[in-house]
Amino acid sequence: MDQENDDPDKENFTLEQIGNTIKQNREMKADSDKKSSTNGATVKKKMTKEERTRMLEEKKLKKEQEKLQKAALKAEAVEFKKLQKERQKWEKGKFALKSIVAEIDTKVVELGSIGGHLLSRLADKGLTYRITSNPIEKSIVWTMTVPEHISQLSPDGLEIQYVLIVSEAAEFCDLVTSDTLLDHISRVRSKHPSYTVCYLTNRLLAYINKRENEQYKNPAIDSGWRRPLVEEVLAKLTTYYARVHSRQCADESELAEHVVGLTCSLASCQFRKKLTRLCVSANGSLIPKDSIDKNLIKGNLWLKALLAIPKVQPRYALAIGRKYPTMKSLLHVYMDPTKSVHDKEFLLKDLVVEGLLGNDRRLGEICSKRVYRVLMAQSGSVKTDDIEDGADFFTHY
Secondary structure (H helix, E strand, O other), rough: OHHHHHHHHHHHHHHHHHHHHHHHHHHHHHHHHHHHHHHHHHHHHHHHHHHHHHHHHHHHHHHHHHHHHHHHHHHHHHHHHHHHHHHHHHHHHHHHHHHHEEEHHHHHOOOOOHHHHHHHHHHOOOOOOEEEEOOOEEEEEEEEEEHHHHHOOOOOOOEEEEEEEEHHHHHHHHHHHHOOHHHHHHHHHHHHHOEEEEEEEEHHHHHHHHHHHHHOOOOOOOOOOOOOHHHHHHHHHHHHHHOOEEEOOOOHHHHHHHHHHHHHHHHHHHOOOOOOOOOOHHHHHOOOOOOHHHHHOOOOHHHHHHHHHOOOHHHHHHHHHHHOHHHHHHHHHHOOOOOOHHHHHHOOOOOEEEEOOOOOOOOHHHHHHHHHHHOOOEEEEEEEEHHHOOOOOOOOO
């Protein structure tokens, strides 16, 4: 105890030393916190820059993907539009001659000069043909397929219902003489029930005349040949059968030209506008050539149908068309059960018709009655003149 009390310097030094140590520790801690804060800020700054770079790259990549996607969609739309245009061309018959294929039976090609002329002429015209074995010997049929580049839009081809039978003169005469031609027609129709059949003969009349001349020059030699009743049989084909025709060619060249022309016609007719019962008079041939409304009438099916009624002039049809723009609108009145037959017959009589010299006039009772009786006729087999006189009409009313 005495020794500790006797040494005050030692105590003071110790307290001072402890204070310095505490101060140094505080300063060191402050420096450490400052460095730590600086390093943390630097790391944070570096992380933000990297994230920003990554975000910019992702945004850039996304924009490129969107750009590529838009380009792909645009290209797809252009391609689809192109295919649609090609399909419209196909539907209008622009590819008809390139798409039709004549399937020629091998027996036709083996007919000597006929086969050579035929194949050469088809090749000259750029028409496609295929030599094959058809169900009917010496026949030619046609097929038409959709071009490959538009097949995905219109996968189905067209069926051409036509069969051509190519016969040499002697062969056709044998069919007539042996009375087997009609059996041959039945056999062809069993294979092609809905097809139009045409018998194409080569040098038929020349062959018959040659055989007759030989008999005339050598009457003593009886070959047993008799002139076949070709004319009578050909007349039967026309009068007794529907869609059975015949065509006689003078030589192989004419026969080849006929097949080529027939091929082109079959190709183009598949795409022509189908005629309806109202497409009458050769598409408006009844329209006077000097009619000022000729183009208007030609473009209107209803007006052409009205012109098909006997004694209905273009100006009468136009007057009816102005009041009743469609057949449906007129028939709606004609079939109204609340109106009498008399009222319906004279429905159109007061319609104004423009005169040729500007003086307007009424359509009249006669024309009004004619239009009503023809449009409301019950039997299609009655003549229009009889209908106008009341036949067929009054038997039903």
